[in-house]
Amino acid sequence: MAFADRLATASAGVTLPLFRTALTADNKAEDGDFDPVTDADREAESVMRTLIRQTYPDHGIEGEEHGGERLDADYVWVLDPIDGTRAFISGLPLWGTLIGLKYRGAPVFGLMHQPFTDETFSGAAFPAAAPLTLYRRGTASGTLRTRECADLSSATISTTSPRMFTGTNLEAYNRVEGQCRLARYGYDCYAYAMVAAGHVDLVVEAGLKPCDIVALVPVIEAAGGVVTSWTGGPVTAGGTAVAAGDPRVHEVALALLNG
8 A cells, every 4th residue: 555655646746747737638539539648647657657667576567558568467556647637638626546456357456546635545455354445635534434325316326427328328327317316427536436435326337448447446345335347247357337335226226227
């Protein structure tokens, strides 16, 4: 965890000075959509990768901007230097740096750092060890805990954008949102952190990459929540995701998503 903090601090040293500046964004999308990437994304990931190579040369790295190396290693770090680049280039503090660690393919540690608000959400769920969660803002700290929510009628749901769904996936998402009390859009990784902190009950998304979700799984699970694909399987390969603070509302959401 101390090393992950070093990674987050190093990344913030790149991203924070460039936040709310006239930063140019390139478009990674090839299908007419807009998938922005900036020099802040690329440089922050490079800094973290260098630290990992220096400190844990036997570990693998899977990054949003610079691909993978040693992915067959027992320990693999999964990095997203700026999850929420659209928010970043819009001057909105709803982005974060995601740092995850997989052990033999399973997420065992995750951290989300928001340097502008000086917040860190972390969670560890190593086998045969008690789950550990931590929230920090400045010098204040505490543990994370999801809240009880047995049914969708009292649930707050979040997704980054309904535009990430098409066809039957959009119909499935609408079935869930239609029964929720409140829906909020545009929060990327911050919504998942709010599930762990007990302020949001459900996040439903699709089209994710591993670096979008791996770091968030231990944070939510250690806080008492559950994260799966829409079919109830693991999310380490990306794709669809359902994150819930209460297993009961997770079960209801899965049933609706699957018709």
